[in-house]
Amino acid sequence: MKIILPILLLFIVLAVLSAHVNLPGTDEAWFASPAVNLITKGSFGTSVLDPTAAFRKNNLTGIDRHTYWIVPLYPLAQAAWYRVVGFGLMHLRYLSAVWGLLALWAWYRILMMVCGDRRVATLALGLMAVDFTVILAASWGRMDMMAAALGSAGLAAFLSLREKHLTRAILVSQACVAAAGLSHPLALGYFAGLLALTLYSDWRRIRFPDVMAACAPYLVGAAGWGLYIMQAPHDFILQFGGNAADRGVPLTDPLGLLYVQFVERFWYMFGMAPNTRGLSHMKVLILTVYAAGIAGALWNRGIRNHAGYRTLLLTGGVTLLAMMSIDNESHYFYLVHFVLWLIVFTAITAVWYWDRRSVPRWALVAVLALVVLVQLATIGRRVTQRAYSTIYLAATDYLKAHAQGKGTVMGSSELAFELGFVDSLVDDPRLGFRSGKRPNFIVIDNNRYAEWIPQYAQREPETYRYITGMMQREFHQVIDNPGYKVYARNGL
Numbered sequence: 001m002k003i004i005l006p007i008l009l010l011f012i013v014l015a016v017l018s019a020h021v022n023l024p025g026t027d028e029a030w031f032a033s034p035a036v037n038l039i040t041k042g043s044f045g046t047s048v049l050d051p052t053a054a055f056r057k058n059n060l061t062g063i064d065r066h067t068y069w070i071v072p073l074y075p076l077a078q079a080a081w082y083r084v085v086g087f088g089l090m091h092l093r094y095l096s097a098v099w100g101l102l103a104l105w106a107w108y109r110i111l112m113m114v115c116g117d118r119r120v121a122t123l124a125l126g127l128m129a130v131d132f133t134v135i136l137a138a139s140w141g142r143m144d145m146m147a148a149a150l151g152s153a154g155l156a157a158f159l160s161l162r163e164k165h166l167t168r169a170i171l172v173s174q175a176c177v178a179a180a181g182l183s184h185p186l187a188l189g190y191f192a193g194l195l196a197l198t199l200y201s202d203w204r205r206i207r208f209p210d211v212m213a214a215c216a217p218y219l220v221g222a223a224g225w226g227l228y229i230m231q232a233p234h235d236f237i238l239q240f241g242g243n244a245a246d247r248g249v250p251l252t253d254p255l256g257l258l259y260v261q262f263v264e265r266f267w268y269m270f271g272m273a274p275n276t277r278g279l280s281h282m283k284v285l286i287l288t289v290y291a292a293g294i295a296g297a298l299w300n301r302g303i304r305n306h307a308g309y310r311t312l313l314l315t316g317g318v319t320l321l322a323m324m325s326i327d328n329e330s331h332y333f334y335l336v337h338f339v340l341w342l343i344v345f346t347a348i349t350a351v352w353y354w355d356r357r358s359v360p361r362w363a364l365v366a367v368l369a370l371v372v373l374v375q376l377a378t379i380g381r382r383v384t385q386r387a388y389s390t391i392y393l394a395a396t397d398y399l400k401a402h403a404q405g406k407g408t409v410m411g412s413s414e415l416a417f418e419l420g421f422v423d424s425l426v427d428d429p430r431l432g433f434r435s436g437k438r439p440n441f442i443v444i445d446n447n448r449y450a451e452w453i454p455q456y457a458q459r460e461p462e463t464y465r466y467i468t469g470m471m472q473r474e475f476h477q478v479i480d481n482p483g484y485k486v487y488a489r490n491g492l
Contacts, residue, residue: 003122004108008101011129011138014379015100018139019093023387023483026427026448027333028141029413032092034067035078036421039087044075044228048413049427052434055242059434062235069239072225073182074143089417092141099149100138104128106152107340113159114308117351124347127371128340132283132378133269137336143183144333148340150180151190155315158197166205170198171213178217182225185244186323186334193319200314261324269332279381282374289371290339293346296353303352312348316341391483393418395443398479398486403441406492411443411484429453433466442475442487450485 033048045064052059055069062068067075081095104125111121128134137145154176161169177194180187198206198214229236268276271283296303303309323337350368353359396418403409409419413427429452432438444450456464471487479486 007126007129014135015097015138017383018135021383021386021388024392024414026412026414029416031075034075038079048416048421050435053428061238062232066232066235068236069243071182093139096145097138099145103149103152106156109156120347120351124344127343130372130375132375133335133339135379142333144336147180147184147187148336150176151187154194167210167213170210174214175217178221182221188326189319189323192322193315196318197315260328269335285374286371290342290346293349296349297345391481394481395479395484407440409441410439412445412448430463431467433463440489444485446483
């Protein structure tokens with residue numbers, strides 16, 4: 001514990017620091033909106049999104065009354081959290097840090113049980129605590145860390161309980177994974193991994209009561225969600241269908257599949273994207289070490305023949321392949337699910353070669369120290385940029401001083417954390433073309449509106465002509481910073 005507690009403390013410090021400086025994201029407000037509405041109005045709608053702000057081709061019909069575009073557990077967990085600690089952007093982000101602690105605990109337990117080597121578990125814990133993708137997931141108000149924590153806890157629960165009571169192990173582990181799936185669909189990967197782990201470890205012991213125990217959490221979850229869906233099934237089809245469309249991996253294009261999964265998901269995310277500049281390229285060193293760890297675990301016969309390591313290789317392989325098959329968008333916030341496994345095999349490989357001295361120990365220490373240094377430099381750079389105060393608050397402070405009480409502000413939903421989750425803030429990248437609403441202030445953020453509006457030139461020419469014409473004739477720019485451009489209606 002003398003080593004574990006400082007590692008966990010370092011993790012919390014890095015996560016909290018990052019929470020206070022990271023630029024707010026649209027998703028954070030989208031996911032917070034139903035939770036806020038539930039505790040203030042008794043409604044579970046995502047009212048911050050305009051119903052005409054379509055996902056793909058589907059209008060978000062009824063989204064101000066029902067949140068069907070995502071699975072429901074994350075905003076429900078938020079609502080319970082806000083009841084205890086209060087509401088705010090930082091409160092939302094602290095919840096992710098708490099889930100991060102659960103994820104780290106689960107992996108420490110998994111490695112202690114499977115490997116029986118405290119050094120492997122401690123090294124993996126330390127690498128997870130400083131990894132910039134893990135810290136990002138633990139400091140941002142999305143459900144990715146919650147899903148990772150619950151999925152990992154499911155694996156840990158099964159391994160902890162299986163020897164003494166298999167039925168209980170199956171029930172508890174599947175309950176954790178079912179909850180992960182009700183937090184984010186990508187947790188289907190954890191379901192596949194847990195299924196592989198269960199069958200590989202205990203298929204001879206499984207009986208009918210065990211099967212029923214495995215099904216029970218999913219039946220309960222499906223019943224609860226189903227009852228909510230039945231309140232407005234047509235709205236569910238439009239909302240969830242629009243959000244889920246075009247996310248599957250193109251199995252008919254294997255080269256495209258490999259490009260998305262390995263180039264966009266890993267190469268670009270670790271500092272080698274075309275728009276990356278300067279020292280950010282150093283992050284590729286982290287990926288190189290993780291890749292070496294995976295290669296060492298796969299190609300080393302001694303590691304493969306170790307019963308515990310072989311179990312992890314099977315479980316991890318099934319989990320990650322299932323996740324890759326579910327989603328082709330390779331968003332950076334999904335990286336946490338992959339990186340946790342990469343770190344595990346890196347720790348296993350490092351300790352294996354340390355013990356056998358087939359690689360000089362000084363070289364292993366130097367490589368791991370370099371990884372930690374690059375990780376801390378990456379996190380430190382984001383902290384020193386202070387994007388939250390220098391970019392986000394600069395825009396919202398202006399709007400609070402000049403826009404409140406002067407009609408509708410149209411802009412990305414994260415503005416609500418400062419302007420309030422109120423009707424006068426409308427998230428509609430079509431700027432009223434479909435809804436007929438007329439804004440007096442328009443906020444073009446670099447993450448969404450600045451990217452989406454030019455795409456309308458090809459996909460929705462009438463929308464694009466309306467937006468460009470209206471902004472040229474009726475608006476003038478009042479704020480221009482690296483994250484936001486604010487426009488006010490002429491005369492205001």
